[in-house]
Amino acid sequence: xxxxxxxxxxxxxxxxxxxxxxxxxxxxxxxxxxxxxxxxxxxxxxxxxxxxxxxxxxxxxxxxxxxxxxxxxxxxxxxxxxxxxxxxxxxxxxxxxxxxxxxxxxxxxxxxxxxxxxxxxxxxxxxxxxxxxxx
Amino acid sequence: xxxxxxxxxxxxxxxxxxxxxxxxxxxxxxxxxxxxxxxxxxxxxxxxxxxxxxxxxxxxxxxxxxxxxxxxxxxxxxxxxxxxxxxxxxxxxxxxxxxxxxxxxxxxxxxxxxxxxxxxxxxxx
Numbered sequence: 001x002x003x004x005x006x007x008x009x010x011x012x013x014x015x016x017x018x019x020x021x022x023x024x025x026x027x028x029x030x031x032x033x034x035x036x037x038x039x040x041x042x043x044x045x046x047x048x049x050x051x052x053x054x055x056x057x058x059x060x061x062x063x064x065x066x067x068x069x070x071x072x073x074x075x076x077x078x079x080x081x082x083x084x085x086x087x088x089x090x091x092x093x094x095x096x097x098x099x100x101x102x103x104x105x106x107x108x109x110x111x112x113x114x115x116x117x118x119x120x121x122x123x124x125x126x127x128x129x130x131x132x133x134x135x
Numbered sequence: 136x137x138x139x140x141x142x143x144x145x146x147x148x149x150x151x152x153x154x155x156x157x158x159x160x161x162x163x164x165x166x167x168x169x170x171x172x173x174x175x176x177x178x179x180x181x182x183x184x185x186x187x188x189x190x191x192x193x194x195x196x197x198x199x200x201x202x203x204x205x206x207x208x209x210x211x212x213x214x215x216x217x218x219x220x221x222x223x224x225x226x227x228x229x230x231x232x233x234x235x236x237x238x239x240x241x242x243x244x245x246x247x248x249x250x251x252x253x254x255x256x257x258x259x260x
Contacts, residue, residue, distance in 0.1 A: 031248065032146070032149075032247070041215075049215060053215045053216055054215070056215040056218065056219040056220065056251060057213070057215035057220055058220075059220040059221060059222065059223055059256070060213060060220045060223055060232065060256045060258060
């Protein structure tokens with residue numbers, strides 16, 4: 001039977017768990033942390049950093065480090081929530097033809113679910129490594 | 136099998152060292168503070184202080200023997216895999232993205248990071 005996993009995609013942090021023998025176990029990430037910051041950083045070299053590593057370089061690369069993107073999911077650019085976030089975010093939040101809020105990084109525009117997807121991909125990779133190691 | 140054993144060793148040492156390092160940090164902070172008033176104190180006090188300094192070095196040596204190594208920071212290119220930027224300084228004296236000050240020393244054992252070095256990074260003016 002396949003394993004049951006749970007993912008908490010939080011605004012600030014994410015967490016992956018697995019149901020084993022009736023008990024929930026947290027799956028640690030590659031760095032050994034039980035939670036992974038919901039942060040994606042894009043470097044000048046074209047690297048895509050996710051989680052703790054992205055957070056560590058946020059101060060030096062603020063315009064290209066995206067965080068708390070869950071707050072933008074499903075929101076229109078003109079909504080008060082998005083406008084409020086624009087005032088405090090170091091990264092660029094832009095309008096789109098259908099009125100949804102998007103994030104522009106290094107000249108490319110990303111939808112908020114796309115950025116959350118990048119974090120989820122990393123969680124999935126860490127979870128996959130952990131499962132294959134425990135077999 | 137060998138790799139698995141090495142990873143387990145690194146994880147156990149990293150866990151232990153992670154708990155000991157704040158004690159080492161506080162001992163160092165205490166020594167740094169006392170060193171500044173050392174000259175004005177008596178001989179007995181200076182002997183006592185150098186004894187505490189030897190204990191600090193002994194503890195550092197034990198961690199080193201376990202494979203715990205300090206992360207190079209000052210003068211190095213900023214690397215988020217090893218360093219955590221806590222502040223930036225606009226300057227022309229250094230290449231952008233160069234670590235110009237180590238605020239808290241980082242450590243690792245093997246390929247496992249125990250904690251990143253907290254650093255100040257140069258940015259373009």
